[in-house]
Amino acid sequence: MMITYQEALESVLRTTLDLGLEKVPLVESVHRILAEDIKADRDFPPFNRATKDGIALNYEGIAQGVSIFKIDGEVSAGSPRQALVNTNACLEIMTGAVLPENTDTVIMYEHITVADGVASIQKEVKRGQNIHLQGSDLEEGTVILKSGIKIRAAEIAILATVGKVNVLVYRVPKVCTVATGNELVSVAATPAPHQIRMSNSIMLQAALKGEQISATTVHIADDKVALKIALQTAIGVNDVLLLSGGVSRGKYDYLPEVLEELGVQKIFHKVAQQPGKPFWFGIHRNQKTVVFSFPGNPVSTFVNYYVYFIPWLYTSWCLEFPQKYVRLANDYKNPTSLTKFIPVTTVQELDGLVATFVNQNGSGDMVSLNKAHGFVCLAPEKETFKAGTLVPFTETV
């Protein structure tokens, strides 16, 4: 009896790793997962800050009906705080400058005229205008960024502002992608008629780059001794192995047997899904290396990477993986006992993203993946998914 996709996913998510933390230089922390709370090291902004170029003055003069102010000096951004000594005068001020003592209002150049060192006000003035008040965004000591978020450019700006030269982030796992199969030759080789170039392990490496993971890769022949030696080494130095091929019922599909001999405990083998049914999943008893052993068909490996490895990775990082949804453009019947993953193209309609099935020629047909924007997940034993139904969608970016 095969387990369901939901059961398999739950098993995978119960087998996450504590990957630990590491410090990386600020610019390299982008797209990583923050592992510390970030507090404001001072008020935001740290001083009463002019937000326009013009003049700074004390509003009392305006309140008393004065509209002409002598310019007594000038304050630029990056200068220490100055003071307006004569409160009937004003100071020129630049955006970003510290508001001088005895001033409380900034008037932009566009609203004054200047002649002979005197500014004449041409427009109504509000007390306190054009000032970004110290601490008005937030106060010193406030937590600005919480541990567990993905760092984007917007967060880099905050980290820079509070002086984080190095940032504590969740470690990325050490991953090795393993290709098995005697029919595989390298990308640079010219294959004989019965051979093909290896593509799955390189596809996985490319996908992992999007998660900031630089994976190593290895190709192993369908030979039990060679498999055992190479896998033992790989288990010793990696957190995760992503294998493709060698888990079906073929005579040379030694992988399940070899993995168990090496101390990798099988958690499950085979899932009621299409494609990707012969998926084998386990964890090394001592070294805790997690082994995702995907079937060798390109579409199977591709789908299983997205529906199992990616949620595993995000859960290991204590991060929620956001599920997207799309609306089906056409009816679909799935009376089988298998969860179906089907490539789709999507278009933006008034009621959200709408997904159209991509014609597919079985799980060996990698060309169907190039036409697709992602794939939908269709639950088993469902007579009809009506057009318009909202279903889970995995975008393949």
Next chain:
Amino acid sequence: MMITYQEALESVLRTTLDLGLEKVPLVESVHRILAEDIKADRDFPPFNRATKDGIALNYEGIAQGVSIFKIDGEVSAGSPRQALVNTNACLEIMTGAVLPENTDTVIMYEHITVADGVASIQKEVKRGQNIHLQGSDLEEGTVILKSGIKIRAAEIAILATVGKVNVLVYRVPKVCTVATGNELVSVAATPAPHQIRMSNSIMLQAALKGEQISATTVHIADDKVALKIALQTAIGVNDVLLLSGGVSRGKYDYLPEVLEELGVQKIFHKVAQQPGKPFWFGIHRNQKTVVFSFPGNPVSTFVNYYVYFIPWLYTSWCLEFPQKYVRLANDYKNPTSLTKFIPVTTVQELDGLVATFVNQNGSGDMVSLNKAHGFVCLAPEKETFKAGTLVPFTETV
């Protein structure tokens, strides 16, 4: 009279660069833009390929009512093509193997029993089943991938399969992010009360990493001579400068003047938008360096990067930049003459993504960006955008 956001964007998109092409190693080509058509170097698949582990036989026997076949040998993936000599017998076959001569049908192990070297068929068989026919996905010579697409993991698999060790892609521009302003100190420094750490140029560097661009960065004081020397150098070695600060009306906002003196032709200055109004845009008359000079407020720089630079980049790569849309959760009035860009959070609802405005404390408030998933673009002179209206959305990832 200021130009509108639409006019500014059209100007920017008329000022794209021909960045040229370059070859990069396969794995590094992911997330780059393909610059050549990719043809199938042979049929996909290149031979009639077994898709199950089991036995291969000639259907004629089945048609004549035979259900017991002697096993005459074995065919594994990666072996040259074999032949079934006695058509009343069968050959064991593994997934991925070449279908032997004189066979036309594969029966999986699950549907046979094997005893004493003889396979007994337990289930109905269809002629031609479990074979991925040569050329059935596509024929040799067919264009599989078209120039001008973004390379994802799915495309890497194709490029590997056809033997592309190096891939021709659009070159990424050489970009320098330039911070100006005397009030700025480095991230590692402890700022005096009137100073702040620089964040805009680092934020831009981080955002550019997402486009596979490794930008350099430079900080220049508000000094006309220093600006001129540093910018002349930067113009000489870069395709694009992204500046922040120094384009308002302040006394030390030398940038427009210095840029024109250096031979950078102004295309426009100031756009009827909020934030980001004092945006200055130009191109060097001879060297064709494109200069995006953003206002120094963090939110202004951030928004202008996304609404001008990113579409410029994709257009330079001859790629369409897909516009996303969201539905407003609340009414919004914009009777002003300014296009408004407002940070929002989004949630998936039944009728698509719904956007809620993030509270914001002016264009200096970078903290509002951390709370947001992106920002919406709201056209000017519109009495009310009703809740539920679909509006353009920029996701900030």
